[in-house]
Amino acid sequence: MSIRIGILGYGNLGRGVEAAIGQNPDLELAAVFTRRPPETLRIQTAGVKVLAEAELKHRQGDIDVLVICGGSATDLPVQTPKYAALYNVVDSFDTHARVPEHFAAADAAAREAGKVCVISCGWDPGMFSLNRLYAGAILPQGRDYTFWGKGVSQGHSDAVRRIEGVMDARQYTIPVPQAVEAVRKGENPELSTRQKHTRECFVVAKEGADRAKIEQEIKTMPNYFADYDTTVHFISQEEMQRDHSGLPHGGNVIRTGVTGSGNGHVIEYRLNLSSNPEFTGAVLAAYARAAFRMNSEGAAGCKTVFDIAPAYLSPLSGEELRAHLL
Amino acid sequence: MSIRIGILGYGNLGRGVEAAIGQNPDLELAAVFTRRPPETLRIQTAGVKVLAEAELKHRQGDIDVLVICGGSATDLPVQTPKYAALYNVVDSFDTHARVPEHFAAADAAAREAGKVCVISCGWDPGMFSLNRLYAGAILPQGRDYTFWGKGVSQGHSDAVRRIEGVMDARQYTIPVPQAVEAVRKGENPELSTRQKHTRECFVVAKEGADRAKIEQEIKTMPNYFADYDTTVHFISQEEMQRDHSGLPHGGNVIRTGVTGSGNGHVIEYRLNLSSNPEFTGAVLAAYARAAFRMNSEGAAGCKTVFDIAPAYLSPLSGEELRAHLL
Numbered sequence: 001m002s003i004r005i006g007i008l009g010y011g012n013l014g015r016g017v018e019a020a021i022g023q024n025p026d027l028e029l030a031a032v033f034t035r036r037p038p039e040t041l042r043i044q045t046a047g048v049k050v051l052a053e054a055e056l057k058h059r060q061g062d063i064d065v066l067v068i069c070g071g072s073a074t075d076l077p078v079q080t081p082k083y084a085a086l087y088n089v090v091d092s093f094d095t096h097a098r099v100p101e102h103f104a105a106a107d108a109a110a111r112e113a114g115k116v117c118v119i120s121c122g123w124d125p126g127m128f129s130l131n132r133l134y135a136g137a138i139l140p141q142g143r144d145y146t147f148w149g150k151g152v153s154q155g156h157s158d159a160v161r162r163i164e165g166v167m168d169a170r171q172y173t174i175p176v177p178q179a180v181e182a183v184r185k186g187e188n189p190e191l192s193t194r195q196k197h198t199r200e201c202f203v204v205a206k207e208g209a210d211r212a213k214i215e216q217e218i219k220t221m222p223n224y225f226a227d228y229d230t231t232v233h234f235i236s237q238e239e240m241q242r243d244h245s246g247l248p249h250g251g252n253v254i255r256t257g258v259t260g261s262g263n264g265h266v267i268e269y270r271l272n273l274s275s276n277p278e279f280t281g282a283v284l285a286a287y288a289r290a291a292f293r294m295n296s297e298g299a300a301g302c303k304t305v306f307d308i309a310p311a312y313l314s315p316l317s318g319e320e321l322r323a324h325l326l
Numbered sequence: 327m328s329i330r331i332g333i334l335g336y337g338n339l340g341r342g343v344e345a346a347i348g349q350n351p352d353l354e355l356a357a358v359f360t361r362r363p364p365e366t367l368r369i370q371t372a373g374v375k376v377l378a379e380a381e382l383k384h385r386q387g388d389i390d391v392l393v394i395c396g397g398s399a400t401d402l403p404v405q406t407p408k409y410a411a412l413y414n415v416v417d418s419f420d421t422h423a424r425v426p427e428h429f430a431a432a433d434a435a436a437r438e439a440g441k442v443c444v445i446s447c448g449w450d451p452g453m454f455s456l457n458r459l460y461a462g463a464i465l466p467q468g469r470d471y472t473f474w475g476k477g478v479s480q481g482h483s484d485a486v487r488r489i490e491g492v493m494d495a496r497q498y499t500i501p502v503p504q505a506v507e508a509v510r511k512g513e514n515p516e517l518s519t520r521q522k523h524t525r526e527c528f529v530v531a532k533e534g535a536d537r538a539k540i541e542q543e544i545k546t547m548p549n550y551f552a553d554y555d556t557t558v559h560f561i562s563q564e565e566m567q568r569d570h571s572g573l574p575h576g577g578n579v580i581r582t583g584v585t586g587s588g589n590g591h592v593i594e595y596r597l598n599l600s601s602n603p604e605f606t607g608a609v610l611a612a613y614a615r616a617a618f619r620m621n622s623e624g625a626a627g628c629k630t631v632f633d634i635a636p637a638y639l640s641p642l643s644g645e646e647l648r649a650h651l652l
Contacts, residue, residue, distance in 0.1 A: 015586075016585070016586070019585055019586040019587075020585065023466050023467050023585070024466055096652065099648050099649070099652055100645070100648060100649060103648060120652055125652045127460065127464075127593075129651055129652045130460070130636055131595075132651045133636050133637070133639070133640055133647060133651050134453065134456070134636060134639065136640065136651065137612040137615075137636075137639035137640045137641075138453075138605070138608045138609050138612055138639075139608060140349050140350055140641075141349050184598075246589075259342070259345055259346065259349070259601060259604040259605065259607070259608055260341075260342070260345040260601060260604045261345075263572075263599075263600035263601035263604050264600045265597070265598065265599045265600060265601075265605050266596075266597070266598040266599075267453075267596075267597055268594075268595070268596040268597075268598075269457075269594070269595050269596075270592075270593075270594040270595075270596070271591070271592070271593055271594075272510075272591065272592040272594075273589075273591045273592075274589035274590045274591060275585060275586060275589035275591075278585040278586045278589050279464070279585065279591055281585070282464045282465060282585055283464050286463040286464055289463075304647075304648060304652055305636070305652075306635065306637040306640075306644070306647050306648070306651075306652070307635050307636075307637055307644070308635055308636075309632065309633050309634055309635045310456055310459050310460060310463075310631070310632050310633075310634075310636075311459070311632040311633055313459070313460065313463035313464075314459055314462065314463045314632075315463075315466075318632070318633070319426070321459060321630075321632050322425050322426060322429060322630060322632070323425070323426060325455055325458045325459050325462065325632075326422065326425055326446055326451045326455045326630055326631075326632070
């Protein structure tokens with residue numbers, strides 16, 4: 001008996017979840033739900049239906065867990081509470097500042113329905129959050145640092161694309177190596193925004209566009225670039241396609257701290273990901289397994305990665321885990 | 327109301343737990359229990375009693391969690407089940423092959439008593455185990471590598487000390503940098519024992535001892551050294567004291583895997599510890615908090631790090647965790 005997963009939303013992340021399900025024999029893709037006309041979607045998994053989102057009203061008999069792959073800005077605040085009232089659900093809500101209200105809305109819906117809802121899964125929030133918690137609990141006298149990259153930031157790439165004269169753009173966030181090294185050495189540096197990360201933009205300009213003006217607009221854009229050292233490269237559309245079509249990302253969570261009479265320790269968690277959406281999808285799939293199992297044991301309400309015992313994520317039994325991974 | 331911790335066994339690890347309790351305002355050292363004559367022990371924490379182990383028969387009213395700091399070979403297999411029948415207990419049992427029987431004995435005792443018993447806490451087993459589980463659940467198509475060091479192996483140091491003519495010895499386990507780099511690059515190398523780690527020994531020889539013979543005996547010692555490239559340095563007792571009195575350790579757990587159409591990912595967890603026993607003690611203290619809380623909610627039986635939701639380790643509330651660490 002495999003766990004039947006529904007995917008709502010078939011963008012990069014939805015495809016990542018689909019790929020992850022294919023790697024886990026105990027998970028099964030039951031259906032993909034979309035706001036687009038279902039017949040316009042071609043999915044990877046043979047023999048699986050694509051259905052209109054409206055179908056979710058009455059598919060509870062076919063779906064054990066619904067993985068919601070919408071955006072955090074406008075989709076998830078509506079979708080997650082709505083479907084937590086009908087299904088066990090998992091999402092990757094990543095607007096840190098709005099987590100409390102998202103949690104409250106999802107929790108109320110899931111409790112009322114007797115379902116489990118897991119929010120904010122992925123790598124940050126998600127695996128990075130877990131590592132901040134574990135490291136902080138072990139080294140209470142210490143300091144956390146999070147570095148992101150090298151990787152593509154979709155938000156920053158979009159911001160550059162909105163500039164007049166820009167045809168296409170890709171933005172990489174890059175940690176400053178000296179900053180990472182200083183942290184690893186336990187120097188506890190005070191780091192400004194500029195000292196932690198640099199930004200690198202690859203831009204395809206429209207014909208006749210004013211490149212100097214584009215570069216100036218990027219470098220002075222408030223919030224996105226003004227506080228960073230930014231490099232801008234103009235490239236051709238062919239170069240963009242050839243060299244920048246992937247969505248790599250990653251980063252480091254480092255905590256340094258002291259124990260006893262001043263013995264220093266460094267805990268570091270590092271990700272180097274060729275595909276951000278596929279890795280995030282893989283995390284969502286593992287938490288879908290956990291959501292189903294916890295609900296099967298009677299749990300209900302909203303959970304985060306903090307509330308879920310690690311064993312629920314693995315297809316292995318407790319005996320197998322203790323024998324092989326402990 | 328702080329959580330009252332008892333420590334059984336006051337060696338390096340017991341002192342590490344004591345130091346960790348001092349860094350956690352919600353934990354309180356209630357008493358240290360020892361097999362030695364209690365009056366011969368001087369502990370760090372002012373005003374705390376040192377008691378004979380036999381006192382544990384009737385101290386249930388004073389102790390919320392007993393952290394057992396004995397050795398895995400002969401102490402813990404007896405002590406953990408014995409005291410799991412009387413207290414919530416936490417241990418750092420690290421004989422991987424004997425985990426199943428240790429778990430079974432502790433589980434039976436703890437269930438019968440309605441207590442929580444957490445076994446095999448520390449960094450390996452412990453934090454490294456957790457990272458193997460999380461990484462494996464996210465990247466089912468992948469491969470795990472664990473490297474230890476650079477750090478002092480007590481077992482190997484002891485083995486060298488038993489050789490005729492050796493007065494004192496310290497053995498460092500060192501990962502082979504090229505092996506670690508090949509793994510990080512996702513090359514999935516097949517690595518022999520010799521290719522993963524080297525061993526470095528610092529030896530104080532007795533006057534007139536045959537150094538060539540000592541070196542030969544070390545390098546050919548089965549299980550401990552024969553399968554490794556080992557370097558032996560003869561030093562003075564003063565140099566030993568000055569340069570090798572610490573107990574640093576650490577290592578890396580790396581999982582590499584692929585998703586989708588072959589996108590590679592690297593997950594790495596790394597520890598760099600100035601004091602192995604103090605770090606291990608800090609992990610034990612965090613799991614003591616978890617044991618108390620889980621038991622307060624009605625849980626009973628033997629648990630490992632796999633079975634404990636991360637939030638139980640932190641003194642912060644669910645709201646605080648979601649607001650600040652997610």
